[in-house]
Amino acid sequence: MKRVVVVGASAGGLAAAEALRRARFEGEITLVGDEQHLPYDRPPLSKQLLCGEWEPERLSLRSATDIEALDVEWRLGRAATGLDTERHAVTLADGSEVRYDGLVIATGVRPRRLPGAEPRPGLHVLRTLPDALALKDALRPGGRLVIVGAGFIGAEVAATARDLGVEVTMLESAAVPLALAVGEEAGRFLTRLHHEQGVDVRTQAAVAEILGDDAGVTGVRLTDATVIPADDVLVAIGSVPNTDWLAGSGLTVDNGLVCDEYCAAAPGVYGVGDVARWHNPLFGTLMRVEHRTHAAEQGMAVARNLLQPDDRRPFAPVPYFWSDQYKTKFQAYGNLRDHDEALVLDSDFEGRQLLVAYRKGDRLNGVLAAGKSPKVLRAWRALIAARAPWTEAIAEQIAA
Structure with missing residues (x-):
């Protein structure tokens, strides 16, 4: 493998490129992005940037020195418009083509x-x-x-x-x-x-x-x-996955780019971040996660699998997200949306305390909390990662 193309120049695409370099991949890396900007952080857009606390420059995910050290070719302001998997070629909006040996699709989503x-x-x-x-x-x-x-x-x-x-x-x-x-x-x-x-x-x-x-x-x-x-x-x-440009490529698209447990959509083609709907073996289901930390983790996992096709590892994370509202931090681990029961263990509005556990079948599937310490959440995360039986997990946390 001598040429890797990453389509999508945001957090997930950047993480994949950085992981390739850390793994001592010395070939060509091209990052394609439809925006003119170098990779920047999106969560602050609705908070720190919007209120004026941050200036746009503070959103940059990496310094100019770090970007230069990556030694990649940037194709910014030129969206991908087509993919030919037989010829291993990505077509850009300006009519040019980028050829690849390995392809990472990290095109994210757009607002509905x-x-x-x-x-x-x-x-x-x-x-x-x-x-x-x-x-x-x-x-x-x-x-x-x-x-x-x-x-x-x-x-x-x-x-x-x-x-x-x-x-x-x-x-x-x-x-x-x-x-x-x-x-x-x-x-x-x-x-x-x-x-x-x-x-x-x-x-x-x-x-x-x-x-x-x-x-x-x-x-x-x-x-x-x-x-x-x-x-x-x-x-x-809500949002819509950016998969229109994949029409006619032969890749499976269904509420995102459908990938297997290794995040592969086809041989040598991998999905990362918001656009990827991959099989998470930890939960035994397809999921598409639109969270900042997830994109970075998946980018690193994909880089490894791309470079080591004979020793790939399933990507089986416990998804995490947070939200800050009126100085109250909400945090969640697991797969909350697909639940059979939401058990409220603590709800004290005046104290801004909330703890909800989520069951799927007979397993603990997730947890959401407000005003809880990191130690409490780490314990819940460990139980979710272990696929703990529901009754045992609840009893253990109540006893604690």
């Missing part, structure tokens, strides 16, 4: 758009640095922001906007925000947190139309004819 909502001033999504800067410039004390979607991105922006003195309305189509992902009790805990800070959270609210004209948005009309005035609207209703 509201059907029929044409782009206009004041209508925002949040995925990239330009997205965050545009929203940051729009948020002013006394301004009116409507957030469509009460997931973690929408909730983090709501918290940041309230701290800036913005009037925030958050719309959720379900009866309880995040109930499918983290259970009703955790969803109610998060909702109450936002209510207490002055966010108008409206559930079972479906959007019929974004109001306004070419000059900007003026509000949101719901399906029950209610009109909510707005100076800006953020659409945060």
